[in-house]
Amino acid sequence: MKEGSTEPSCYDDFEPYCQWSKEIRAPIIQQADIVEIQLQGFKEKEVKSELGWDGFLYISGEHPMGNNKIKRFNKKIDVSNYEFQGIELKFDAGKLVLRFPCKSSATLPKFLRSAMALALPIILGVFVYKYLTSVEFGSNQNNL
Structure with missing residues (x-):
C-alpha cells in the first residue's frame, strides 16, 4: 500500500446479532415477521439494502474503525414468503428494524x-x- 493512501488495510467482518419475532394484529392477513439487527456504532448512511430478483434481501454495511480498519457485514434474508411491497426498514440508534408482512396465502x-x-x-x-x-x-x- 502506498504511503498516504486512504485504503483500509484491514477488514473486520462480523455477523450482526439478529432477533426475529412475530407481529400479530387482529386479522390474520396482517401478520408480519419482525427482525431487529444490532449494528452498534453504524450510521444509517453506512448501511445499504437491496431487494434482489432472486427473492432475497441483501443488507450490507461498512463502518470505519480508525487506523485504516473497516468493520463490515453482509446479510442475506430470504423474503420470498413475504409481500415485497410491504417490506419496511427503519434505522434507529444502531438498530435496523425490518418488518416483513406475510403473504395472506402463507398465513x-x-x-x-x-x-x-x-x-x-x-x-x-x-x-x-x-x-x-x-x-x-x-x-x-x-x-x-
Missing part, C-alpha cells in the same frame, strides 16, 4: 384453506335447507 396452511373452501358451501347448504323446510312447514300450518 394459513394449505390443508386448512382447502377445508375452509369445502366447509363453506356445506354450511351454506345446510342453512338454506333448514330455512326452506321451516318456511314450508310454517305455511302448511296456516292452511290447517
